[in-house]
Amino acid sequence: MYMLGAFVAYYGAQLLHLPFFAALIVAPILVGAFGLGIEVTLLRRLYGLDPLYNLLLTFALVLVIEDLMRLAAGALGSPYQAPDILSGATNLGFTVYPTYRLFVIVVCLIVCAAVYVGIERSRLGARIRAATEKPELTRAFGINTSRLVSGTFAFGAALAAFAGVLAAPNTNVAPNMGDSIIINTFAIVVIGGLGSILGSIVAGFALGVIAAVGAVLYPPISNTLIFIVMVLVILFRPAGLFGTPERSA
Amino acid sequence: MIAGRRGALVGAALLALGLVLPFLPGVYIIFAIDLVCFALVAMALDVLLGFTRLLSFGHALFWGGSGYVATILIAHGITSFPLALLAAVAYAFVLSALVGAISVRRSGIYFTMITLGIAEIQYFLAYQLIDLTGGDNGLTVATRGTFFGLSLEDDHVYYYLVLAVTAIATALAVRIVTSPYGAALAAMRENETRAKSLGYDTDRLKLAAFVFSGTLAGLAGALYAIANRLSGLDGVDWHTSGAIIMMTILGGIGTIYGPMVGAGVFQSLDYFVSKTPIGDKTNIVMGLVFAIVILIARRGIVGEILHHLSARAPRLVEDEDDPDLLVPDISAETA
Numbered sequence: 013m014y015m016l017g018a019f020v021a022y023y024g025a026q027l028l029h030l031p032f033f034a035a036l037i038v039a040p041i042l043v044g045a046f047g048l049g050i051e052v053t054l055l056r057r058l059y060g061l062d063p064l065y066n067l068l069l070t071f072a073l074v075l076v077i078e079d080l081m082r083l084a085a086g087a088l089g090s091p092y093q094a095p096d097i098l099s100g101a102t103n104l105g106f107t108v109y110p111t112y113r114l115f116v117i118v119v120c121l122i123v124c125a126a127v128y129v130g131i132e133r134s135r136l137g138a139r140i141r142a143a144t145e146k147p148e149l150t151r152a153f154g155i156n157t158s159r160l161v162s163g164t165f166a167f168g169a170a171l172a173a174f175a176g177v178l179a180a181p182n183t184n185v186a187p188n189m190g191d192s193i194i195i196n197t198f199a200i201v202v203i204g205g206l207g208s209i210l211g212s213i214v215a216g217f218a219l220g221v222i223a224a225v226g227a228v229l230y231p232p233i234s235n236t237l238i239f240i241v242m243v244l245v246i247l248f249r250p251a252g253l254f255g256t257p258e259r260s261a
Numbered sequence: 262m263i264a265g266r267r268g269a270l271v272g273a274a275l276l277a278l279g280l281v282l283p284f285l286p287g288v289y290i291i292f293a294i295d296l297v298c299f300a301l302v303a304m305a306l307d308v309l310l311g312f313t314r315l316l317s318f319g320h321a322l323f324w325g326g327s328g329y330v331a332t333i334l335i336a337h338g339i340t341s342f343p344l345a346l347l348a349a350v351a352y353a354f355v356l357s358a359l360v361g362a363i364s365v366r367r368s369g370i371y372f373t374m375i376t377l378g379i380a381e382i383q384y385f386l387a388y389q390l391i392d393l394t395g396g397d398n399g400l401t402v403a404t405r406g407t408f409f410g411l412s413l414e415d416d417h418v419y420y421y422l423v424l425a426v427t428a429i430a431t432a433l434a435v436r437i438v439t440s441p442y443g444a445a446l447a448a449m450r451e452n453e454t455r456a457k458s459l460g461y462d463t464d465r466l467k468l469a470a471f472v473f474s475g476t477l478a479g480l481a482g483a484l485y486a487i488a489n490r491l492s493g494l495d496g497v498d499w500h501t502s503g504a505i506i507m508m509t510i511l512g513g514i515g516t517i518y519g520p521m522v523g524a525g526v527f528q529s530l531d532y533f534v535s536k537t538p539i540g541d542k543t544n545i546v547m548g549l550v551f552a553i554v555i556l557i558a559r560r561g562i563v564g565e566i567l568h569h570l571s572a573r574a575p576r577l578v579e580d581e582d583d584p585d586l587l588v589p590d591i592s593a594e595t596a
Contacts, residue, residue, distance in 0.1 A: 057556055064316050064373065068510070069555050071503055076548035083542045199378060236385045239378035246371050246378075247363055 039177050040170035047169025051162045116178050123174070124213045140164055199242040271518050272435065279424045283417060290416040291488070294423055296528045298485035301427045303508040303520035305477035308434055310506075311515030312446040313470045315365065319376030320478045320505050322360065322383050323353040325497030327479030328486030329387060329394055335402045335487070342406035342413055346483050353479020354472065361471035365464055377499060384497045399493030406487070413487075423484050430477055435517055437473065446470060478505075507551045513561025522563055 050073065058065045131137040142150040143157040150157050200215045282293045306320055327349035334345040364375040387394045394400055405413040413419045437443055449456040449463050457463050486492045495501060504527070512523020530550065534543040558565050 054552070054556065062314075062369075064369065065555055065559070067316075067370070067373070068506065069552055072507075072548040072552040072555065074548075075503075075544035076552070079542035079544040079548070083539065083545065199374070236382045239382045239385075242378045243363070243375055243382075246367060246375050 040173040043173035044166045044170030048162055048166035051165040055165070056158065056162075119178065120175075123171070127171070128213065199238050268435065268439075268518075272431065275518055275521060276424075276428055279428070283420055290420060292528070292532060294416065294420050294488045295485065296525055297420070297423050297427050298481050298488065299505075299508060299524040299528055300521035301430060301481035301484070302478045302505050303512065303524040304431055304434060304517055305474045305481060306505050306509045307512075307514055307517055307520040308438065308477070309470050309474035310509060311517070311520075312438055312443065312450060313467050314450050315368070315467060315471070316373050316506070317376040317471075317474070318373045318499065318502050318506070319360070319378075319380030320475070321497050321499060321501040322376070322380035323357060323475045323478035324482030324485070324501060324505070325387070325492070325495075326356060326383055327353045327483040328492045328496050329400065331483040332400045332402050332486050332490070332492040333393060335404060335406055336400060340404055340406040342408045342487065345406055345487065346480070349483035350476060350480050353482075354476045357472045357475025357479070358468075361468045361475065365467040365471055377502070380497065380499060380502060384494065384499070387497050388494060394492065397494065399491055402490045405490060419488060423488065426480070426484065430480065431517070431521070434473075434477070438517060442466070442469070504547075507547065509561075510559075511551065511554055511561055513564030513567075516561070516563045516567065519561050519563030523561060526562065 054069060054073075055066060058069060131140065139150070139155055140160055142153075143155065143160045147157050279297060282288055282296070283290050302320065302324055306317065309315055309317055330352040331345045331349040334348055339345055339348075360376065360379050364372050364379075367375060388396055390396075405419060407413065408422065411418070413422065438446070445456065445461055446466055448459070449461060449466055453463055456466075482496065486496065508524040508527040509520040510523070511527055512521065513519030527547070531543050531547060534546045535541060539545060554561065560568050
């Protein structure tokens, strides 16, 4: 989804001369719709089975989509330009930092905060949490849980696409760009605690910092650090740093 | 189905197929060797997945890791095939005991993530220890070594050696899952709480299955690496773990022979698709096939066949429809 988002932005820019800011909106919408389609037609059939089947089906879809994109776009990445206003560097007083990266940091913080507030504090968020924790009971209260779950899935896909567009100017747009992050993302979510937005956010930022510090202190370890942390977290705090304990161990 | 006359029949049929495989039209001998190696590792994963319900997304740890151990030894002048193989298998054994000891207490996604995480650690180690592993380039060796004086450079000789090892390992696996220990595993898979209350140490049962599965996966990976005289990063990559899972589920989990069929179908399909205009983007087809299997035929090829065979037998009609199909069909097994 992350990769698809970047690609939508890229094609948008190529074919329609879609500006970056428009891509930031259009790509998540398209990918979100695509995610909704997948959820409604495919993933929904697997609810009630072992959740590992979900994982496996999405794994299969990732393989298919990734190779389709390789077929359509070639394996090599294409550079993607950030808009002119965001290029260059900004003097922050204590250091000079590339403007685009600064923009990404600010936007990410805003989006993370918005999602956190949305899930933890709003009425809709409360329903979503209820629907994932006790679906039968939530349904009994007259809430359409399957629509909620579909919406949440689509929203998650849209967010991933949003991140993909944001990342596009920094990395290259390539079919395997999702590859390098999918495992890390999984690890971050597990470390933060499944179902804990705050946990994921904190773990995401913390691991970014840890990996960077590790890279400075002892470069070979920076890639493995995240997995070492994950394994330790699963062993000693299986629910994740911010999660509530596992219901059935 | 694994035990009894029908099981023996299926096993014998597969062995016969293995014996004639190199002579079938269009079969390239190296392809046949790879196929049998993958059949062995898929079978190994099935011992774990089919009989404990633990989904390891980290079997590349053993497959690729043992491959590296074998090629590193050969590269350093240890050209005795049995020695290199033994060391590789010992590596997988020790590693699976360690990983198993910390992972089998967790279930579901957490178990999966631990195995994946540890496999990724090894991946990055292999990537970075360039002096030892060749890093990105992989490690190429000049020879397969010798087997008590017998040269293994001939592909057909090596093929039959691999086939013999695989046949023995499969017989062992069949013996194990049909033993009282296998029955205890099945009991635990069906109802872990009940198995525990009957006095079974379920963590130990799982650990034993994990070690057996991991060690066999290492054996398969070492045979594969020696066959190709090459260990590369793709062997320790998580995509390989995924491919092994795909083969196992495609063939039918909990059926031992099924995953071997699955590996054969997977490898053949992959090969044929790569000859079409799609080229090396075979995952388009492989992913679709796997998605379809997960959506509509979760018992896998062999599992579905068995299910339909036993559904026709009147005494098994009262087959309760377990919605959680990660459990293989017991009614078919006991037939």
